[in-house]
Amino acid sequence: MKKNSIVIAGGGSTYTAGIVMLLIENQDKFPLRKLRLYDNNKERQDIVANACEIIIKERAPEIEFTATTDPEEAFTDVDFVMAHIRVGGLKMRELDEKIPLKHGVVGQETCGPGGMAYGMRSIPGVIELIDFMEKYSPDAWMLNYSNPASIVAEATRILRPNSKIINICDMPVAIKKSMADILGLESENDIIERYYGLNHFGWWTALYDKQGNDLMPRLKEHVKQWGYGAKNDGINNPLLAESSWKDTFTKAKDVFAIDPVTLPNTYLKYYLYSDYVVKHSNPERTRANEVMDYREKNVFEECKQIAQDGTAEGTSIEAGEHAEFIVRLAGALSYNTYERMLLIVPNNGAITNVDPNAMVEIPCLVSKVGVEPLSIGTIPQFQKGLIEQQVSVEKLVVQAYLEKSYQKLWQALTLSKTVPSASVAKAILDDLIEVNKDFWPELS
Template sequence: MKKNNIVLVGGGSTWTPGILKAMTTHLDQFALNKVTLYDIDAERQNIIGEFAKILFREEAPDVEVAYTTDKEEAYRDVDFVFCQMRTGGFDMREQDEKIPLSMGLIGQETCGPGGFAYGLRSIRDMEEMVKDVRSLSPNAWILNYTNPAAIVGLALDKLFPEDDRILNICDQPVNLMRSYAKLIDHDVNKLEPEYFGLNHYGWFTAIYDENGMDVAPKIKEIVLNGGFRPVDAEQRDQSWLDTYAMVEDMLRDFPDYLPNTYLQYYLYPDYKLSTLDPDYTRTDEVRNGREQKVFAECERIVKNDTTQDSKVVHNDAHGDMMVEVAASIANNLRKTYVVIVRNDGIVSNLDDDVMIEVAASLGKNGPHPYSVGKIDTFYKGLIESQHAFEKLTVEAYVENSYTKALQALTLNRTIVDAKKARKVLDALIEANKDYWPTLN
């Protein structure tokens, strides 16, 4: 088995320790030669980098570990790029949430005006990253987990249409599958999904067990009778528990399919707005929760020079998925994952340029998506409206167009009012002047 060189972009993230732990856990599936952490924030990355050296010394001593703020050092001679950027950091995420909320609009990281703002920031850095990687490692696989993946994926498809080694993927379908598996007391690795939609905007149409039986009806019944919680509920903040609980509401109103949790912001924007605190958002929750816990634990590990007895640093769905996806590609395993790909007829009554999220087998030649066929009017209408928002957002970036930015926000189901769209757009332009292109 070939030993791979990996670079993890966003090495200072609190998700990095879990990804690193997943790497050491899955060495039998995905062999490693060198792991490099890359981040532009040296201070955040240093403590994670030192933790990484201790972890690999104890669990995978043959793997070389490095961390750097030099992109040439990071991107040279790599086989896989795991990308989890957060352009603007938590300071800008806070603005994404609190500016819309101050105007009576949904303030959320990847949905609505917040997702629009985050998307315009992310495109620039993602475009630069792809160019840098291709100059130093032309054949590397770029596995992108940077949010908002729907906008980023559409932008990368437009900017690099011939690059067939960029794969956009999200961990929420995996998190949901794990949670469904717990509900029915089943091994998630023996379940296979059917899924269609856009990123953070999709539905499971069926979930098959190893005997070919669709267990989705059983899952629906359990949720409708007893509610829904994430598989790792004990480790989740309250906002995530509330998010999963809304699946029951969505199933009561729209019982056809099992919904992605993020759909609640688009289906019930007024209700969701009423539950959000404009003075204490998800950013505050993360800063006071996961951020403090993970960095304190990494500091403790570095101080003690051992990962022994660590309760915070563990591999989770996010880390496991990253490594398993890479393993399926590297070793041509052809395992099934929900990924983001150009439609090109997968959903036959949607345009080909839609970046659809769908189940696919993954091997050395990338994703081979499974056909969905025609979808019903309700779902088609929702997807076409959201795709139009995403497409106009990307075009606003490429063309420096204020008009297209305004059109995008006016279409978004969390706004649907041109005067509100203009007001929030102007405020976001001011807040993002150091990150966005100039919109004329």
């Protein structure tokens, strides 16, 4: 079995150590010869890299490990770039969330004005990574899970249409994990799905087990009462240990009520119940604060402890569940396993009554030849209307970035289902411009 060389772009992320653990645990399925971390923030990356070096030395010493801030060193001789960058860091995420809330609008990382602000920052960062990859390892694949995935995917479609980049998201995997727990299945991989939509904006139309049994009736009955949460809090999904995620998974019951023919992605609550979200948000303390105070603090302290002790024995760092999705994808591209996976791809007629140039999230077959989207057909008017509105928002954001257009970005915010009026959109935009001067092109 061929051994691969990987660079994780975003080496200083709080998720990186978990991805490294997952890669180590899957050496039988996806063996590595080299593993590199790359980040433009050396101080942050060193915290994670010092721990990862010890973990690899103890658990997979055959893997050559390095961490660097030099693009040539990072991207030379790699088979895969796994990209999860956050341009502006958590401090900018905090502003993405708090500025809209100040105006009575959803403040969320990928949805609404905050997602658009983040997208304007992410576009140049992801394009830079593609260019590094194509310069130093032109045959490599980039598996990109940098947010906001829909805006980034639209930008790469326009700016790098021939690049070997696959845009992915693990949120459907997290929801399917709860589905598996609800149904008593061993793994979310035991569920075969039919799904369509955009990233963080989609619906399941069919779910089967590997024997072909229809799982939708049982799941619908559960979701109708408890969403993707549990009637007795017995669902084994780590996300549900956090109150904000627990609310999101439970709120799916109200999203489901709007269209009980399908099962919804949890993120639809931000668009369909934006008044509820704002009412239950604290404009002084958002999700970004929770991540900084808990996840970031805990992960970095654990990494520092490993470096100080010189051993990872007994570490609390675990293989990241979302990383399994990435390993399956990379394995399919390397070893021709024909995995069936939800990926973000150009529509090109897969959903027949939606813009062919939309970047949609649908089931695809993955092999050595790349990605083959499956046909969805015609979708109902309700979903079509929501999708076309959101596609237009995403396209306007990318046009605003390319044209440095204040007008286009104002139109994008105005069109968003999370924003009540053009005047509110303009007030939010002006505040976002002020704090993003170091990241956005100057708009006119």
